[in-house]
Amino acid sequence: MPKHDTPLLDQLESGPWPSFVTDLKRQAKTKDQCWDILGQVELSYKDRVTHWKHGGIVGVFGYGGGVIGRYSDVPAKFPGVAHFHTVRVNQPSSKFYSTKCLLDVIEMWDRRGSGMFNMHGSTGDMVLLGTTTDQLEDIFWELTHNMNMDLGGSGGNLRTPSCCLGRARCEWGCYDTQAACHNITNTYQDELHRPAFPYKFKIKFSGCPNDCVAAIARSDFAVIGTWRDDIRIDQAAVAKYVSGEYVPNGGAHAGRDWGKFDIKAEVIDLCPTGCMSMEGGQLKIDNAECTRCMHCLNAMPRALRPGKDQGATILIGAKAPILEGAQIATMIVPFIKMEGEFEEMKALVEKCWDWWMEEGKNRERIGESIQRIGLPTFLKIMGVEPLPQHTKEPRSNPYVFWKDEEVEGGFDRDVKAFRQRHAM
């Protein structure tokens, strides 16, 4: 029996896309508070505003994040969701699971929460949606003792890092994204669980410039795989693409007639640097001119592979618009090796933090701090030589901030001596 009428939400049960309404109703058969979610969301559909109150500070002992307080502003109508906190559980690298692991979490969440999940939150965590304060310590106990799992981050701290699946099932992973993500997450547990930063700090790992986890748009510190030697070419496979034996672009286009694959029109002429050519039936790449955009590799995955001297480019400072406007991350370090315990990368992360914890203003993302002090100063802090690669084009204003020590004779001059030569 429905506990609340939901005529508006009911209209979202039809159609081919999986319906969260149908799903909630199914869960509501055993979890009464799911009826109250449905009831409250129905009220929001009617009123066209949210009925959740501003959060409150809740958590587990010793952690400064990982739980987000959530209270209904109509608790009398929907007592099941009067208190309805979120628990963020740190996902395993690139979100593979065994059914055993998931079933254990589901069983626990049936007992201690609403039974509803977000798989996953935008940052990457497994999100357990809806519980009460008195359950939190028990949930944490069961997660750590019985499931070998831990909470993720929220607040002014390192947010739960995330990665693409890379080498697990992709031919383009230029470093081991999952190992890096796991290693960094474990190395920085304190930074993850005990907020001490001016604001959030996100690290994301993509294995190649296709950037499947959107590191360049969504992370303060983006680690994007690349290579610095030559693209590996299998000429026999190129010939098979040309002859039509292999389907281009990994078969990503189907069901529409785009004409026969034309290597000149679809690959060589679309290369942004114009560094490819066909000579005597052989594909040639002037690798020194290639900017590793991935187009040709994506178009002919069986013929072309990234080079063997692989590593990552570090880009820093992406963020959403609040406050100063959105930012895409800025290229800071063109190439590092991502090997061993990822020391080279950790040294860079720690340099960022040391400076930003000192100089960053409250609620200022590192990308904004960098804008404030300027890229040249930030490069100095990071110990990185300025390179033409750091800019898209030369600056167009002449307002160079020369420093005293950089100008012959320095800034200190004698105005009296000047006056003796130049009358007013």
Next chain:
Amino acid sequence: MGYDPANPLKDRITDIGPPHYEQFFPPVIKKNYGKWLYHEIVKPGVLKHVAESGDECYTARVACARLISGELMRDYCKIADDHCDGFLRFTTRNNVEFMVDNAAKVQPLLDALAKHGQMPVGGTGAGVTNIVHTQGWVHCHTPATDASGVVKAVMDELFPYFTSMTLPAQVRVALACCLNMCGAVHCSDIAILGVHRKPPMIDHERIGGVCEIPLAIAACPLGAIKPKTEELESGEKVKSVTVNNDKCMFCGNCYTMCPAMPLADPEGDGIAILVGGKISNRRSTPKFSKLVIPFLPNNPPRWPETVAAVKGILEVYAKDAKKYERVGEWAERIGWERFYEKCNIPFSDKSIDDYRLAYDTWRTTTQFKFTSHIK
């Protein structure tokens, strides 16, 4: 055994981090880790990866609402147990992936998914995959629109593009229910963004009790909030604030810092549409999405205006763009003035940037097209 409130620190385990990923790999993934040669999309929603060893991994990608029940997750687990050695994975864009190690196992897996009814297969290649989105009215306090309902309405309509690969390139749709953009929609081919249009109200009676007034003032990026002494109905004088409505850009940052400054409103709130962003470095560099429709009303449960706008842009793009061209690359090639014309989107002063760095987007050349806009 279990948590003992009388002795909270006894046997406490902390800072163990996530479980190690490797234990969750299907055997074929574990065996061929780092040794994959190439991939091919066999048909919409089904990927084939081939390793140096000759081993094959077939993946079926399944749509998921993201907001899901334990009951539905049990169904996923049952299918993974029956077909996939007890393993599965979730993607960055909230899809579920089921993997098998042999071509013969694909059809039985697809049959089981089809039989379930809530597990459509698709989201690969030159199509529309799942919408990355946020919480909305289901679980957040600052939204200007819902998330799950809008996503459901839009994807019901775009469903044919989820199960096919007939577009010029992949199209990434994202939704964030307020300017905070938890979902980071600012680099998407098509972004649906919840926006407020009314400045905050000020609850003078409560503000002193629930807010640090200097923090609320500092929260405003535009300096629109000033301290003010206010006389309550009781005659009592209290410290409060005043908002210069002309300066307000409706970002909600003040409400974030101070619950006594709510700005949500049924008429004021709605949806803006941004287009042309991308993340991948393929061919052109990553781009921001650009705001092309400043406001559409909240019209639950199916948001017909938003659905029509998204579908309209997508279909014009599908017809007009060249193979491999992303939405933003297409719009730049034809020119944004032509984009407005072709997509039949009205242009107004709201579409001209007047925030910081606005000048970057003004035209500073004699090169433009004579579209129908010039009378």
